[in-house]
Amino acid sequence: MNHQALFEQIKKKASYLCVGLDPVMERIPRHLLKAPDPIFEFGRQIIDHTADLAVAYKPNIAFYEALGAKGWESLQKTLDYIPRDILTIADAKRGDIGNTSALYAKAFFQQMDFDAITVAPYMGKDSVQPFLEFDNKWVILLALTSNEGNQDFQMFRNEKGRHLYEEVITKSQEWGTKDNLMFVVGATRGEKIGTARALAPEHFFLVPGIGAQGGSLEDVAKYGMNASCGLLVNSSRGIIYASTEQDFGKFAQKEAEKLQQQMEKYLQQYCQ
8 A cells, every 4th residue: 555545545534543453451341251362352343343434553563462372363363354455554663683674574564464564763774674675565663752751862952953853754764755654753742743744744644642642633633734644643542442341342433433523624624
């Protein structure tokens, strides 16, 4: 799925919603524990109730791999269940030396067949490049994250007065294009989304921090939207844990609908 194909999905659904799949055995509805694979069943029902509202799903790999081999099986089944016209993102935050990154890329892009993967840029070009060698696959590079600890390194200024996250966005565009490179830009950073957009006017941003982390969807659209939308806004806990009742999927759908309706308004306002 290239840049234009993703934009077509956004227009079709009037949505730029990414649903984060962060399954925790202790938080999923109790009745699912009777299922042969509770984690997959939880994800399946979330997907069933939100697939017409979402343009991307983002399984957080840690929530699956913490369960051992069974968790990897649940992840693959969940990935296979997601409709093929919806972008799939492995939230794996990989980042290692080149030959190790090449194997990570093979694992997630060839063996599992994800469309995209989150990658840490700290080790530089040779740790990112292997992921960019695959056709119709995306690297989503961590640039400006929504966690409190982003102040430790990302906001460091160099001798030119530029923040580290600004250097990451600028330098990495030498490695990839708008068809295979996105950036993580946190929703809790306000006007800094606008700074990131000025540095990467055509690239998609994956935006965490909406909902439970307090980010403003309005600010994200105001500062981050471009002519082809350019945004994938992620919501995880606010959707998938909206209810623990038997009909939890319907509650997830209602929360997703609320976001989609807001997104449609901002698309009409800013994406013309």
